[in-house]
Amino acid sequence: xxxxxxxxxxxxxxxxxxxxxxxxxxxxxxxxxxxxxxxxxxxxxxxxxxxxxxxxxxxxxxxxxxxxxxxxxxxxxxxxxxxxxxxxxxxxxxxxxxxxxxxxxxxxxxxxxxxxxxxxxxxxxxxxxxxxxxxxxxxxxxxxxxxxxxxxxxxxxxxxxxxxxxxxxxxxxxxxxxxxxxxxxxxxxxxxxxxxxxxxxxxxxxxxxxxxxxxxxxxxxxxxxxxxxxxxxxxxxxxxxxxxxxxxxxxxxx
Amino acid sequence: xxxxxxxxxxxxxxxxxxxxxxxxxxxxxxxxxxxxxxxxxxxxxxxxxxxxxxxxxxxxxxxxxxxxxxxxxxxxxxxxxxxxxxxxxxxxxxxxxxxxxxxxxxxxxxxxxxxxxxxxxxxxxxxxxxxxxxxxxxxxxxxxxxxxxxxxxxxxxxxxxxxxxxxxxxxxxxxxxxxxxxxxxxxxxxxxxxxxxxxxxxxxxxxxxxxxxxxxxxxxxxxxxxxxxxxxxxxxxxxxxxxxxxxxxxxxxxxxxxxxxxxxxxxxxxxxxxxxxxxxxxxxxxxxxxxxxxxxxxxxxxxxxxxxxxxxxxxxxxxxxxxxxxxxxxxxxxxxxxxxxxxxxxxxxxxxxxxxxxxxxxxxxxxxxxxxxxxxxxxxxxxxxxxxxxxxxxxxxxxxx
Ligand SMILES: Nc1ncnc2c1ncn2[C@@H]1O[C@H](COP(=O)(O)OP(=O)(O)OP(=O)(O)O)[C@@H](O)[C@H]1O
Ligand SMILES: [Mg+2]
Numbered sequence: 049x050x051x052x053x054x055x056x057x058x059x060x061x062x063x064x065x066x067x068x069x070x071x072x073x074x075x076x077x078x079x080x081x082x083x084x085x086x087x088x089x090x091x092x093x094x095x096x097x098x099x100x101x102x103x104x105x106x107x108x109x110x111x112x113x114x115x116x117x118x119x120x121x122x123x124x125x126x127x128x129x130x131x132x133x134x135x136x137x138x139x140x141x142x143x144x145x146x147x148x149x150x151x152x153x154x155x156x157x158x159x160x161x162x163x164x165x166x167x168x169x170x171x172x173x174x175x176x177x178x179x180x181x182x183x184x185x186x187x188x189x190x191x192x193x194x195x196x197x198x199x200x201x202x203x204x205x206x207x208x209x210x211x212x213x214x215x216x217x218x219x220x221x222x223x224x225x226x227x228x229x230x231x232x233x234x235x236x237x238x239x240x241x242x243x244x245x246x247x248x249x250x251x252x253x254x255x256x257x258x259x260x261x262x263x264x265x266x267x268x269x270x271x272x273x274x275x276x277x278x279x280x281x282x283x284x285x286x287x288x289x290x291x292x293x294x295x296x297x298x299x300x301x302x
Numbered sequence: 303x304x305x306x307x308x309x310x311x312x313x314x315x316x317x318x319x320x321x322x323x324x325x326x327x328x329x330x331x332x333x334x335x336x337x338x339x340x341x342x343x344x345x346x347x348x349x350x351x352x353x354x355x356x357x358x359x360x361x362x363x364x365x366x367x368x369x370x371x372x373x374x375x376x377x378x379x380x381x382x383x384x385x386x387x388x389x390x391x392x393x394x395x396x397x398x399x400x401x402x403x404x405x406x407x408x409x410x411x412x413x414x415x416x417x418x419x420x421x422x423x424x425x426x427x428x429x430x431x432x433x434x435x436x437x438x439x440x441x442x443x444x445x446x447x448x449x450x451x452x453x454x455x456x457x458x459x460x461x462x463x464x465x466x467x468x469x470x471x472x473x474x475x476x477x478x479x480x481x482x483x484x485x486x487x488x489x490x491x492x493x494x495x496x497x498x499x500x501x502x503x504x505x506x507x508x509x510x511x512x513x514x515x516x517x518x519x520x521x522x523x524x525x526x527x528x529x530x531x532x533x534x535x536x537x538x539x540x541x542x543x544x545x546x547x548x549x550x551x552x553x554x555x556x557x558x559x560x561x562x563x564x565x566x567x568x569x570x571x572x573x574x575x576x577x578x579x580x581x582x583x584x585x586x587x588x589x590x591x592x593x594x595x596x597x598x599x600x601x602x603x604x605x606x607x608x609x610x611x612x613x614x615x616x617x618x619x620x621x622x623x624x625x626x627x628x629x630x631x632x633x634x635x636x637x638x639x640x641x642x643x644x645x646x647x648x649x650x651x652x653x654x655x656x657x658x659x660x661x662x663x664x665x666x667x668x669x670x671x672x673x674x675x676x677x678x679x680x681x682x683x684x685x686x687x688x689x690x691x692x693x694x695x696x697x698x699x700x701x702x703x
Contacts, residue, residue: 098543124545136543140536141529149533150544152526158547161554163527166305170526213545 051076051217051249057096057106059089059273066092067103068273074217079243079250081260084270085293090253091133093270094219098130099123110217121158129210133221133253135202137209139195143186146194146205147177150212176212184208184238200231204238211242218242220252224259236262261285269293310520313603317516321509324348325499332496336629339621342614345489345502350613352505352512353569358593358605359512359519360562364555365591366600367528369535373428373587374415374435378408378560380442380582382567384449387456387577394466395458395477397486397507397572401565408564409557416556420549423538435587442579455578479572481507486573504573511569512606515562520602522558531555532600563590596665598672607673612658619654 052074059067066089074080082090095101097108099120108115115123124130138146151173156162168174181187184204189197194205203223210218223239224232236259242248243263254260260267260281267284269276271293277284284290306314320327329343342348357379365371382404389400419430442450450456458476471477478485486504493499522528530551533541541548571577580586589612597608627646631639649657669675 119547120542121545121547124543130543132543136537136540138533138536138540141532145529145532148526148529149541149546152530153545156526158545159550161527163525163554163558164521165526166307166521166524167526167529168307168524173526209544 049076050074051111052097052251053107053109054093054097055107055109057093057108058104059092059096059101060104066273067096070106070270070273070275072268072275072278074249074251075266076249077247078265079239079252079263081264081267082251082253082270083255083257083260083267084276088270089273090270091221092273094130094221094251094253097123097219098128124153124213124215125158127216128219129213129215129217130219131203131206131210131221131223133225135199135206137194137202137206139193141194143189143192143194143197143205144177144181146209147181147186147212148173150209151177151180154213180208180212200227203227203235207238211246214246215248217249217251220250220254222253222255224254224256232256232259235259239263304517306520306524310524310602314517314520317603317606318513321352321513324351324505324509325501329497329499333498334496339626340618342618343500345487345500345505347613347617348502348505349508349569349573350617351610352508353566353573354590354593354609354613355512355606356508356515356569357563357566357590358597358609359515360559360566361590362559362594362599362601362605363519363522363531363562364559365594366605367523367531367535368552368555370420370423370552370556371428371591372419372431372556372559373584373591374419374431374433374438375559375563375590376582376584376586377415377435377438378412378563379567379570379586380438380577380579381411382408382564383571383577383581384442384456384567385564386568386571387458387575388449390458390464390479390571390575391456391462392465394464395479396467397479397481400479400572401511401568404568404571405561405564408567409561412557412560412563413553416553416560420552420556432584432587435582436584439579439582439584442582450577450579453579455576457577458575479575508569508573511565515565516602516606523602527551527554592662596662596672598674601672601674604672604674611673615654615658619650619657620652622650624651 050073052072054070054072057067057070058065070093082093084090092101096103097115099115099118099122102116110126110128113126115126138149148167152160155173178187181190184207186201186205186208189201194202197205207223224235227235239250240263243250252263264281266278267281268278269284269290276289276293277287279287304311304314325343325348328348329341331337331341357375361372361375385407386400386404389403390397393399415431415434419427419434422430443453460470460476467477478487480486481503484503486507487502489500489502491498491500530546533546534548534551538548567581570581593608593612594605595608596611597606598604624643624647627643627650628639631642634642647653665672665676671678
């Protein structure tokens with residue numbers, strides 16, 4: 049059963065065909081990786097999925113409902129959460145406050161005029177947020193300014209914020225980019241654990257093949273805006289087209 | 303207490319005490335001493351302190367929390383004033399209905415203007431609010447003369463109906479705005495060996511309103527709603543992708559701050575039943591921006607301090623003329639006296655704007671957190687002598703003090 053069905057998506061930026069006839073189907077409760085060289089259109093595809101960009105043609109169905117034309121906050125409330133390529137957190141707020149906001153969004157919906165009650169009275173939300181912080185090993189940073197944390201901690205906080213909403217589909221855009229090896233391995237373990245503990249579908253964009261092959265059940269290779277192949281990790285490893293796309297790219301870069 | 307944590311309760315009681323004892327605190331110098339001109343404890347000025355305090359507290363809920371910088375909040379102040387004067391003309395000279403209607407009318411105006419202006423953010427939002435306010439100012443001064451009294455302004459008159467309590471008072475004059483037999487301009491004097499203290503009805507009514515307005519602002523700051531407003535300022539993108547619709551949050555903040563402005567405008571009309579279009583002018587909108595930033599945007603007490611500071615300067619520094627300066631420096635030899643007077647002259651009297659401008663620049667450059675940050679630094683300086691480490695963490699934990 050596919051939870052996400054993307055059909056015939058095209059997106060042009062002026063003369064640049066960023067996405068060309070993209071078809072993608074993500075099975076429920078799977079981990080699906082999207083890989084491809086820089087500028088392949090991976091982030092653009094995620095932008096279409098979360099309502100940040102409107103494609104020129106095509107359809108996006110999530111759990112049988114169309115996503116296109118909805119506002120980002122509506123799509124999120126449908127159950128799609130996204131972790132960005134550069135961490136998007138509330139830098140002026142404390143770590144705990146960062147955690148509270150998605151918890152309130154989950155409980156109260158997209159808007160709630162809760163202007164008189166003190167936050168400290170909202171026991172249920174506070175407990176949930178603290179639990180998430182403990183679970184993600186961030187509780188020591190509870191009262192820190194989130195902007196002052198390391199990049200790895202910010203990324204972990206952003207993942208925790210997304211998970212606090214109990215999303216059905218979690219979109220990760222290069223979650224280990226710029227991380228040290230140890231942090232990368234921790235993230236792999238974390239994502240594995242999340243997958244075991246929850247009914248959740250994960251779509252992950254990643255350049256680090258170690259991460260991809262540790263997690264993914266299926267892999268889509270995107271090059272110049274078009275899906276090249278989609279297959280299991282084992283078949284992708286030796287695929288000539290993939291080697292071509294990647295090797296060609298690395299030779300150019302070098 | 304009152305649903306506030308210990309720290310906020312303390313701050314709240316300090317504000318209550320300041321308002322209650324202002325007639326003493328503002329008049330520290332004996333009436334015939336040389337320093338008496340620095341006394342600010344007269345009703346007119348004390349009323350302005352608390353009324354502009356309300357204006358700035360409300361403005362801070364929008365600007366301090368969400369970061370949306372409105373340059374048109376004077377429009378709501380003006381709308382509140384006009385509404386209040388109309389109430390004093392048509393219904394009753396009792397100020398309570400006038401004050402209530404001013405809040406409602408300003409709220410409706412803010413809803414309309416906010417709905418349109420909040421379609422944009424940043425500088426475009428500021429320009430939109432400025433355009434609306436200037437439009438309101440121009441209309442009030444011209445086309446809308448039947449409602450606003452045009453350039454002369456709107457005031458109470460003998461010919462008003464005042465359906466509840468009649469057009470004139472016992473003496474046949476226009477009645478003064480009042481509250482169950484007391485008039486806003488009524489004052490009690492207390493003279494103690496050289497000192498004179500004035501307790502004014504209007505001041506205490508406005509002061510009570512400011513205390514309530516301040517209390518509400520603490521509650522908003524500490525509520526989930528207040529946290530969402532700070533999240534808007536911090537990262538709108540993350541908010542949207544966390545399933546939160548930012549528009550109603552910003553609109554609610556805009557309307558609340560517009561209602562605060564309306565309350566301030568209504569109180570102005572209650573103290574002195576006269577409303578003019580200049581209350582809506584962009585300089586008035588700019589003033590509340592200065593007050594909030596000078597005191598400390600996003601802090602609880604900052605706007606109140608900023609409002610008091612600016613109003614004090616406007617009224618006290620502007621009164622120091624060359625005669626006063628000559629008195630001050632009279633003990634100097636003649637040549638030096640004249641020289642000093644020449645040096646100080648541009649900074650006082652009509653030049654008070656220059657002093658205020660320089661202080662504003664100094665605060666923005668050296669104390670980006672406003673006067674509140676200055677206070678915190680001083681407190682930390684003294685605290686360090688006692689328990690250094692303890693104090694440091696305490697201060698960093700409470701960004702929105
Ligand atoms: N908003 C935009 N306007 C114009 N061009 C864009 C926009 N967003 C992306 N592009 C272009 O579309 C192409 C695909 O970009 P995208 O960010 O999707 O690549 P990517 O696969 O995520 O690459 P990377 O691995 O470097 O993150 C790039 O050439 C990029 O410059
Ligand atoms: Mg990308």
